[in-house]
Amino acid sequence: MRELVERLYPICRSITGDGVRETLAIIGEHLPLTVSEVPTGTQVLDWNVPQEWNIRDAWIKDGSGRKVVDFQELNLHVVGYSVPVRGTFTLEELRPRLHTLPGLVPYRTSYYNQTWGFCLTQETLDAMDEGPYEVLIDSTLRDGSLTYAEHVVQGELDDEVLISCHTCHPSLANDNLAGVAVAVELAKSLVSPRYTYRFIFAPGTIGAITWLARNRGRTERIKHGLTLACAGDPGPLTYKRSRRGDAPIDRAVAHVLRERPHTLLDFSPYGYDERQYCSPGFNLPVGGLTRTPYAGYPEYHTSGDNPGFVTEEAMADTLDTLKQVVEVLEGNRAYLNLSPYGEPQLGRRGLYASLGGRSDTKQAQMAMLWVLNLSDGEHTLLDIAERANLPFSAVAQAAVALHGASLLKEKT
Amino acid sequence: MRELVERLYPICRSITGDGVRETLAIIGEHLPLTVSEVPTGTQVLDWNVPQEWNIRDAWIKDGSGRKVVDFQELNLHVVGYSVPVRGTFTLEELRPRLHTLPGLVPYRTSYYNQTWGFCLTQETLDAMDEGPYEVLIDSTLRDGSLTYAEHVVQGELDDEVLISCHTCHPSLANDNLAGVAVAVELAKSLVSPRYTYRFIFAPGTIGAITWLARNRGRTERIKHGLTLACAGDPGPLTYKRSRRGDAPIDRAVAHVLRERPHTLLDFSPYGYDERQYCSPGFNLPVGGLTRTPYAGYPEYHTSGDNPGFVTEEAMADTLDTLKQVVEVLEGNRAYLNLSPYGEPQLGRRGLYASLGGRSDTKQAQMAMLWVLNLSDGEHTLLDIAERANLPFSAVAQAAVALHGASLLKEKT
Amino acid sequence: MRELVERLYPICRSITGDGVRETLAIIGEHLPLTVSEVPTGTQVLDWNVPQEWNIRDAWIKDGSGRKVVDFQELNLHVVGYSVPVRGTFTLEELRPRLHTLPGLVPYRTSYYNQTWGFCLTQETLDAMDEGPYEVLIDSTLRDGSLTYAEHVVQGELDDEVLISCHTCHPSLANDNLAGVAVAVELAKSLVSPRYTYRFIFAPGTIGAITWLARNRGRTERIKHGLTLACAGDPGPLTYKRSRRGDAPIDRAVAHVLRERPHTLLDFSPYGYDERQYCSPGFNLPVGGLTRTPYAGYPEYHTSGDNPGFVTEEAMADTLDTLKQVVEVLEGNRAYLNLSPYGEPQLGRRGLYASLGGRSDTKQAQMAMLWVLNLSDGEHTLLDIAERANLPFSAVAQAAVALHGASLLKEKT
Structure with a gap:
């Protein structure tokens, strides 16, 4: 990821112009992109595309x-x-x-x-x-045009997860080349997902506004979303909740961050393009993930935000977090316990035995009991993980095992 | 205000009698009063007017x-x-x-x-x-009568704000001549308000009960209310919530008190006449504002509660707080963002420029973004001020500016 | 209670067998019991009665x-x-x-x-x-049978309070002979209760499952319940909430525990037979009362859990707590204030005078004011005790006094 940051760093980007095009061409070497050019003067929501x-x-x-x-x-x-x-x-x-x-x-x-x-x-x-x-x-x-790009990983569902990075800053590494580099790696990691993942690389504010204007009737398919910025500085991760405050994305990120140093912030209408996605007419479930947030480090918006300021380790940590968030979003569903009267006899089904050789036996057993107890149609696996204070992965594995033993069926 | 406290101090008041009449006559030199005399023996709710x-x-x-x-x-x-x-x-x-x-x-x-x-x-x-x-x-x-007085400032609406002071204590300064003095100044400060303001000067318990008995069918017009007592001691302000607990008055006072040392208390059925206004049959949105509350200072209900115990500074602070509460009640309304898809371009409308010369630019800008973001018909300006953690005045000014730019309309 | 613990201690109990029968026979010397024998192989919910x-x-x-x-x-x-x-x-x-x-x-x-x-x-x-x-x-x-016993104290209502103790552990004193001994004393203390009290002495897991299987259609009558275990060690009391989390039993126990050192835990699907009663199909309002909980003391499930580990004092404290919980469950009802407009004049009805000689006058007076204020049909006496931060007994006594003065009627 540092390599990509370093390669993109010298390019002079702005909200329009050849620097953006050159940047997208380099990203395009890693991911297939659909690039859009929107002519100067086009009305986009309350704005017009500038020269x-x-x-x-x-x-x-x-x-x-x-x-x-x-x-x-x-x-x-x-x-x-x-x-x-x-x-x-x-x-x-x-x-x-x-x-x-x-x-x-x-x-x-x-x-x-x-x-x-x-x-x-x-x-x-x-x-x-x-x-x-x-x-x-x-x-x-x-007069010319504004340039933005999209990369879509088609999933089983048309419901979408949106990842949005701003690409309008010139030689600034953390803000936002690190975000771009992490998004590229995240996109590459997605294989046959359930959701469709849409990555947007667009200039801040006017780019998001342009994208929203051109996709106005289709924003309902966005079920979860994140803006991604300042993804490479050494500070701990910070998640800013969506305007809704308790959207599944808000709970998924908070759940994943439990086990890392982190900060949770309520939504505010300032910061990155979550401002646009969370404007009241759209009110999309889009939060903001950063490490040290907006204006929170002295190097912010200065020559100090250069490739020396971002670390591979920090970007890897951001990426790992995002992969876990994806795991939660992908795996989060609700089941019905098919044997809800009393506990089912797990031993008879080999569900105790199967645990014998594992070091996380106790956690796995608790996860099964929790999944059985709360799979009443009212709780998703994320609800259960939160209430049980267990990692989502343990709860999801328990659900797989119980489903395999015909003790659960998926709630439709 | 101290002057009025000192002038009223020597009079021997009780729940009935000439001391009350003399007190109301002096208040009447400052405010036009409607004085009521209710004969001994009159049934008032569960009580009878005493001799x-x-x-x-x-x-x-x-x-x-x-x-x-x-x-x-x-x-x-x-x-x-x-x-x-x-x-x-x-x-x-x-x-x-x-x-x-x-x-x-x-x-x-x-x-x-x-x-x-x-x-x-x-x-x-x-x-x-x-x-x-x-x-x-x-x-x-x-046999004689019980005496109480009302001062009404007619507003644009018939909906009322009630301010109630007990006037039955003899030579006690903080409890409640300070409350009376502050109420008089508050009444004088009201000019063409939106709400109608009703000030009640009545003996404690039996006076409030008598007023309620005689206005039983008309209490619904009371939208907000406060009892005001112990308004002049040097302690910090204390607000006791109404029985409802989250009435607009409760939130308005709590919001204003944010920036001063203060204490918030939940309702209890003991204290001043909020006991009567908040009895379950009426359940009016009436809280209680004091400085050091009921029985909370050693001078309480003793000769130590004399004019030397109250300070002009403390009364001015109480009055200032009340004026800010009035500002919130008067100014609190809900708007609809007329450009809710994405942020509107404020610069084009001179709403950034207009901020240039102000030292509170950043706060004003944040207030505009918050008002735009939350003016979805679900949030009043007070809701927005609370969520944004901004002073109500900043939020209200932002709404005026945005309304002036045709970006908001009032929700009806 | 220690005597009973010592007498039962040497018997070799298990989930079936003569040790359980011998144990129930001794309990039967104290309480009339209905003993059930369920043959090996009988299907009980998802399980079968074992050999x-x-x-x-x-x-x-x-x-x-x-x-x-x-x-x-x-x-x-x-x-x-x-x-x-x-x-x-x-x-x-x-x-x-x-x-x-x-x-x-x-x-x-x-x-x-x-x-x-x-x-x-x-x-x-x-x-x-x-x-x-x-x-x-x-x-x-x-092949043989599984043995469990019930003791029922018929109350005025058919609605039931369930107290469940496991009786399957051999020579272990705290877990659960202390629970059995306390339950026996609690049962003896009940005289003409409003609720019907059902005590279940059954082997853990399979016993509760068997009882539930044989009473599947009649669990709705269970309005409140507790499993009782580890009732005699010197640690503070611990209450684990029912799966519902805010059932009346949860609030009643928490209210009673306020005045003792204690721990409150949220439900989890591990522990004693609340696991079965709170399985999602039944979801009964059954919490778990222990002193030091499940696996929380080094003597747990070892020869260290012998009669020397439990104290009469600790068992008496558990018993006293349970009696207070019973008092709350029995006495908790909702009233309507018949004089809800303003405070009624308590003095005229002798309700101030009657307090004169009591050292707890102030608390009694506050309790009356709270009961009057909140008896609007929306609040039970427990609600009032919680909100007033007063002992339930004070609130209940106030309700009796006010009811006697015709100021309240019971809400039906």
Whole structure:
């Protein structure tokens, strides 16, 4: 996953433009993608697709011709969606357009107000004399299109699980190349699932809005969903519940996170694209999974969020968590105990014997008793795992064993 | 407010009599009042209006003719509703009729058992010799009437907010002259409200019962209510929930108190007149606001509860809290987001720009996102403020801004 | 109660056999019992009544003829349901059949797999040489019957309270002779109750299953129930809620336990016969009362659980708790306040006066106010006691006093 992060890192992405296309082409080497191009000006819900932005070069040269700030070194140096500029400016004139942080280059954009600017460290600014400076931003802002991609793993059911990653940030590793890399691996791991899994790689906000606008009548098929971002920093996992608060996805993720250091947050209408999926008209069961959340680490939206900030270990942990969530979603169903009066005699059916050689015998036995006791048509396996305080996998295995002994039937 | 407390303090009030009338006349200098007189013997719910009690003088004189206990010095010295007495008694004979506390004169009454007695400090009693003593209680207990008053601020709606203060305590400042003083200021602050506000100044228990008896068919218009007592001591505010426990008044007061030191108590059928308003036949949404509650301070029901015990600062804090509660009650309504699919583009409507100059920009922006997200017809602004953990005022301002941009309509 | 425990202790009980019959005969000296015999092979729910097991003697003799292990000394020495054996074995051959604990003889059974074995201390085993040993188990495993008994105290109602004790453990005192002894005393204490009380003395699991099978159509009359076990150890009381979790029995026991050190546990499908009563087909409101629960003490299921481990004091405490639970179940009903508008004037009816001489005046007065306030047809006396945080007895006495004053009528 780090390899993919490192390969995608240098590309200058924005909410539109060739950087996004190049990024999707690389993802497409790993997963078959359906790429959509939506023309500038298309109305999408309450918004319109903006003009497409592309940039080739940008710099600030001092009197000696030396590039004090150079887009080729780091694409964060240019404010995203900067209009083209070529001219000479004193430092005084430039100052309102220069954004700085001590020791770090901040990430700034101005999608919907036409302006331009540069980002640099405070130290670089402090070292600049009064100028004048030669300034170039070789960008274009023209009618074009917004680009997003989908990867679908068709399941047994048309009901869908949605995984959504934003792909609009330039050289920022945790936010959100790590999310993209984890999503790619998750997608590859899915084999003949029950649900259909839809992965969306789209620019933040306007991308999700565009996708929702074009799929407005079909959002009901989304039964569970997650936005995935900041998936690679070393902090513990954080899950932000969907607007519904107790959707199956909320309970599934909370259940899986029980056994890891983690934080659970209630929904709030700020953060990543769960804002759009959970807007009241859609109110989809989509939560947000991150490690350290939105704005919660000092490197957030700065040059400090580089590939050195994300670790393979953290991404693997995020991926493993997601696989367990998938296991819960896939395996969660309700059964009916066919022998509900008293406990059935498990020994006669070899269900005690079969446990003999296992080190987790006691847990397996408790799981069977719980599944029998609560399979009354009112409880899913996840309900049972929560109430029994047992891992979902133990409960699901117990259900398989009991089903095999004709003690359960699936509730339809 | 302290001025009013000090002016009312010397008057000898009881559940009936001229002290109450004099008190209401002074309140009437600040607010137009409708005064009701209800004759002795009138049946009011399960009770009957008692005889009217008035007192002119009372004392205990020792052998030298010196007044050891003197009603003119402090009206607490006489047990409330004492029948008239003139005679000579040994200390032995007096003892069962003398109520004492160390260093303090206690407050005692005997409304429904005909008896008499005196209250004094333990030190005064210890200094008394065996007597005999000359004793006078120049009181009358005769058919008359019970007096209470109402002040009504007519609002846009006939739905009412009830504020009820007991006015039956003689020289006790916090309990309840401070409550009266705060209520008067609250009433004066109301300008063209949406709700109609009804302030009741009535003797405790029998006064509330009398008012309820005479308004029995009209209590449904009371949508929110508070009893107000002990409003001036330096302790933190205490709110006792209505019997319903989650009435809008309960949630409104709890929300306002969030930002102050405070205590929340569940309803109990003891305390002030919320006991009557919350009796099961009425079950009105009336909670109780105090600072240190009923019997919670050593000065309670003693000569220590004098004007020196209440502070202007504490009364101002109580008043400010009540004004904020009124703001919540007045402003709490539900809206419908007219652009519920995805977030509407606030920037295009100047709703980001308009925030630029404000120091509370971030809170205002969050408030807008919350109002948009939860204005689905199921949530009032108070619901939203609670869930967002934002001040109600921020949420209400956001709603005004969004309504102005035609993004909300009021739910009817 | 200790006397009964000591008398029953030496008897070799199992899930069937003469030990159970002897035990029931002794209980029958205290309480009239209806004893049922259910033939081997009878289908009971998902199970069949097993063959009857009886044992006369068992030992392991060393080369010198000395009994190294002797059933006559302690019946735990033989694995329950051991098939008959007579032969000579080396220690090597015996080892897999010998169950040990350091310093204690463990309790083992093998009801549904035909096998045999011995239980002994680790120290005894360590002292044994390689043998050979002469081995005897003089047992019989033949068609016969399963024995259980019922004691019924007929009440005013046919609705029942079920108290169930397992009687299948050989020389184990706390588990469950203490439970039996406490149940006997509880039964004796019941005089003309409102509910009908049914005490079941039956072998664990198969006994409860047999009773349920034979009463399948009549379980609806069981309104409250408890399994009673481990009732005599010195630990604090533990209540395990019924599967319903908030059945009246759950709330009644929790209310009574408030004033003692105790633990409350949620239901789990493991433990005593609440497993069967709470199987989903029956889902009866049956909780489990113990002191230190199932497997929670080191003496559990060993020779350490002997009469020296249980105390009269602990059994008396369990009994007292049960009597209070009975008091709550018997006395819990709902009333209607006949004077629900405002508080009724209690003084006029002598309900203040009547309290004058009592040290618990304040509690009694609060109880009256609470009963009046909440007797709206929606709250039982237990609801009121819980909400008022008052002992049930105080609330029940208040209801009697108010009913006597015609302020309440029973809700039907």
